[in-house]
Amino acid sequence: MFNYIKGKIVEQSSNYIVVETGNIGYTIFVANPYSYELAKEEIIYLYNHIREDEFSLYGFKNKEEKDLFLRLMNVKGLGPKMILPMLATGSVEGIIDAIDRGNVLYLTKFPKIGEKIARQIILDLKGKLASSSEDDNSLDELRSVLVNLGYKNPDIKRVMPQIDKSLKVEDQVKEALKLLLK
Numbered sequence: 001m002f003n004y005i006k007g008k009i010v011e012q013s014s015n016y017i018v019v020e021t022g023n024i025g026y027t028i029f030v031a032n033p034y035s036y037e038l039a040k041e042e043i044i045y046l047y048n049h050i051r052e053d054e055f056s057l058y059g060f061k062n063k064e065e066k067d068l069f070l071r072l073m074n075v076k077g078l079g080p081k082m083i084l085p086m087l088a089t090g091s092v093e094g095i096i097d098a099i100d101r102g103n104v105l106y107l108t109k110f111p112k113i114g115e116k117i118a119r120q121i122i123l124d125l126k127g128k129l130a131s132s133s134e135d136d137n138s139l140d141e142l143r144s145v146l147v148n149l150g151y152k153n154p155d156i157k158r159v160m161p162q163i164d165k166s167l168k169v170e171d172q173v174k175e176a177l178k179l180l181l182k
Helices: 063-073 080-089 092-101 115-125 134-148 153-162 169-180
Strands: 004-012 016-021 024-030 041-051 054-060
Touching: 004 024, 016 041, 024 041, 024 080, 041 063, 041 134, 054 063, 054 080, 063 080, 063 092, 063 115, 063 134, 080 092, 092 115, 134 153, 134 169, 153 169
Parallel strands: 024 054
Antiparallel strands: 004 016, 004 041, 016 024, 041 054
């Protein structure tokens, strides 16, 4: 699993950038490709999206943007291609505020986000985004690892309360896998 990449931006397109590092060019889908400067070295925080027919990298300017993306990925009906336009046209703070205040109208202004999905986002995340402590971040990382391993959100949600938050992420993964295999 990749955490970040540091390299030179060599190409920009409408929904991705190409980052060259170690003589390899990585295509990374980002919310706003033109916020990156061509020929400039940048650090991009990554999320690996792995499915049986797809291996994609999604990139973020900062950890807050990545954390919000990971939280939104756990909402039923939302995928990475629906979340990126939200991050492109809305600020992290604005999206979090809209969720915490139950502002369906704000969320439905984003492409492909209808009232049903907006209400699901609010139901799943209201009151859970403002307090992102280290424990929450390690659990988000654990959740991301389990999703990338192919486990479904209902199964992950079932075992998450049983995980010791004080453990290192590697140990949390081992503990979660034991619980998931029962």
